[in-house]
Amino acid sequence: MASSNSRGTSPTSSACVIGPQTAVRGSLSGEEDLVIEGRVEGSVSLAGHLVVADSGEVEADLEIESIAVHGQVRGDITATRSITIERGAQVSGNVKAPRVIINDGAHFDGAVEMDVDLPEELRKAAR
Amino acid sequence: MANTVIGSTIVIDGEITGDEDLVVQGTVKGRVGLRQNIYVEESGILEANVETATITILGTVTGDVVASERAELKSNCRVVGDIHAPRILIADGASFKGNVDMDG
């Protein structure tokens, strides 16, 4: 499916897949890549790359290494590496990562928090 | 040309400072302090006190002008204010109201 994203640890063929007809409610944790094509509610904590496919619906707070969203996410996302919000994706919540990429055609509402390395004098202005 | 250009529909209300040529086609109100050359084109309106090296005026200037080198008032320009510059050129057809001071 939409697992073509090769950012970060790209989902290998062995990636765990939550299929389109599957719903998970609760907390999900793991140390491998995960593809969500179905529905997940609760929380996800993953030491790996998470792909929310076009059909994926996530209503959870996510703590992952990296993520590519093609589908829907409602919840806060914290990534240690990167967050990519692809065209057609719908994300609402606060996102925090060293790298956040929002593509044209993505819908995002929330706060973005990245480290912005401003010159000293501008840092004052930003406060 | 990598000049700074204030286009004809632009209005700046405030202060422009720097070390670069400035071309005014729009409106600048407030204060201009430059160490280079200012060109006020036909459409340009400068409602400001100006400090510069040289200024060439084809448009409208309202305010005092201090040029360290030269002030040039071209034909059809309209200037209201005092001009202080070692060299001042006023062309035929220029409209000017104010004092001229060419002392050092």
Added chain:
Amino acid sequence: MARQSQSTPADPATLIGPGIHVRGRVTGEEDLHIEGRLEGSIELTETVFVAPEGIVIATVQARDVVVSGVVVGNVTAEDSVTLNAGAKLVGDVTAPRVIVADGASFSGNVAMGGEPPPPRKRKNAARRAAPAKPAAKAVAKPAAKAAAKPAAKKAAKKAPAKKAPARVAAIPTPRAAKRDDDDTIVVKHAAVESASKKTSKKKTSKKAPPRARVPKPGKRRVGRR
């Protein structure tokens, strides 16, 4: 690098050159390229380009905004805001299209409009806060509460910033706000609620699928940290 072709000024109508510093209000109906420095505000019916070396400390309003340099201030665009690689933006962004390229850094809220933020989580927070009625209000309006309190100077100082979460000034404020122990307890309460993820996650999952409305991003930030 990675500059959009349109951001390269071929023969820009209006250009603030690298040696120029403008302070004040800029309005107009044509593209504006900033390679120098501009402080104040920009209101334009066309596109604002902030070149890689450009620095803008201003509230920006335009049809499109393309940033390759530094912007500190809130940015509102009728059409799109694009942050190219290397861009740095601190402030809130409001536009139907917001594009953040890899290599851009950004801190602030994004509001793309469209459908309202989906229901989530807030229900828990509201339920929790319910016993203390005035407290619940404080969750909704921490600013008002803080301002009303004849609290320490510390709190009073912060109040103005909190009042306008949309402003740039407010962005770093939440950090400070969370230490405001003696101020609004409920704010803290809410913070605990959403900050201690494990608790809140379990709650979320056990209780009925959360359906309450989501707090505005800005407010959540305040509560969160």
